[in-house]
Amino acid sequence: MQFKDLQLNKSILKAIAEQNYDAPTPVQQQTIPLVLAKKDVITTAQTGTGKTAAFALPILQMLFNKQDAGKKGKKLRALIVSPTRELALQIQESFKVYGKYSNLKSTVVYGGTSIEPQKDLLKKGVDILVATPGRLLDLHKQDCLNLDYIETLVLDEADLMLDMGFIDDVRKIERLCPQEKQVLLFSATMPNKVVNLANTILNEPETVNATPSSSTAQNVQQLLFYVHKQHKMELCLYLLRNTIEGNILIFRRTKMGIAKLEKMLKSNGYKVNSIHGDKTQDDREDALEKFKDGSINILIATDVAARGIDINNLDAVINFDIPNISETYVHRIGRTGRAGNSGVAYSFCSADEKPYIADIHKLINTTIPVMDEHPYVLDPKAKKEVHRTPGKSKHRPGRKSEASKKNKKRWY
Structure with a gap:
């Protein structure tokens, strides 16, 4: 036609x-x-x-x-x-x-x-x-x-x-x-x-x-990295230094997360900018314009800020945080590999995000290949990550360990 x-x-x-x-x-x-x-x-x-x-x-x-x-x-x-x-x-x-x-x-x-x-x-x-x-x-x-x-x-x-x-x-x-x-x-x-x-x-x-929600872009290579939440920054830097090239769109869930990642990448000499809901319209347009004209090659965004943005020649998408809605994953990775070009989607999954990956696999009806050739591999059996306040015991207050109970001399 x-x-x-x-x-x-x-x-x-x-x-x-x-x-x-x-x-x-x-x-x-x-x-x-x-x-x-x-x-x-x-x-x-x-x-x-x-x-x-x-x-x-x-x-x-x-x-x-x-x-x-x-x-x-x-x-x-x-x-x-x-x-x-x-x-x-x-x-x-x-x-x-x-x-x-x-x-x-x-x-x-x-x-x-x-x-x-x-x-x-x-x-x-x-x-x-x-x-x-x-x-x-x-x-x-x-x-x-x-x-x-x-x-x-x-x-x-x-x-x-x-x-x-x-x-x-x-x-x-x-x-x-x-x-x-x-x-x-x-x-x-x-x-x-x-x-x-x-x-x-x-x-x-x-x-x-026109496009069933479960269809993922045909020209996009999908790769999954299991990594401890605390090591995602290091993994991102490692891949940018060794593997990922070209124009890159990185998705993060929160504005605070974006700010931390942007600061780290800038301090390592990368040309990076970001868009999220708190930025003024002028700042958002300026960041997009710089990304499109090549002044910067890394753009970090939340899903809301990036929805509908049309960027040609996007080489890679990084899912720094795995989305909790499976369709969002399809939407994100569909930004690369457009108009006959090829692209790569990298997803960083921590232990607490594994259920999201399971839902994504169900939706796209395939399993994303896991990459374990990197220095920050998460133990595949890890179910969740325990976050502790430094210097604070993981036990409830007043609880005695089994060892202390055994060693205690009883008067009776």
Whole structure:
């Protein structure tokens, strides 16, 4: 199938051709015709499958005939709600690229930055708005945008949106839009809370399952390292010195963990930066830009901050902390080995993370090869690691050892 077979007009096809895209991906082939047929759609697809174009292209096509209708001021007709600022910026970039040869205007609004310039952009009138939930509701509260003419509402990365606590905001946004509208829901996974949301706001939706959640990237070599929690830093350094090369994305569970790892790597001369929820929008964009232009080659991130970030030519992913949700593992390693390239995923598993690895093996229906040729191998029989306060006895207060009981002279 070619893009021209999808009933897209010449100006959109010209913009696609300039990006050197020859044929639509499976998610685009299945989703675009349904969107053009004005159906509500639920699409399950991982990042990197081309899902942004799966809704951006048909939205541009449907609005194309109305692009000059509002000479006195454009009406907002398409709304895309995205959980993170980084993802919102990428979606807006796609609309700009594919809508290059149209008069359709799109913009993006998100929190963590000044609201005034965003108000000015909205005053000038836009056809398509990409927004994070909180900032969208702020702008609506201040009467800076009118959602009465929305024809298509897109909820992107719905599972992450709900994980981040946006469920009430999403429902509120849906209610602010007209009752008669098309709703498109995209999600990497379909937990019950996403299914419940879909059941309440979509009307007889068609479903597209482009990538089953258990499928792991075909071009990614997966390697598992059992290591004591206290030696993960050393193992990371050892592999960076001896094995891992190129552009590397490292996942950690907490911001504090990221800070410690970043400090250690910098002190060892590595070009590294990080992104997490506490960083300002400017700092996050700056870190991403440096990673993309090669100023740094190691980026450390939490799952929330990294979700939806599109990085080309990523050579390796390191799971410094094993995720407790199996689908997250699939999502993480799918960031490398994209677009025909190959990549490697390294996972560091401590004793208390072994149950997570067992769940991941069940999900991906295969066993990740274990690497034991490294200096920090954890005893395979270790079930858990006991953390003790230095200088403090592991026994309960007042407990006497068996030896002391035997040696004690009894008066009786």
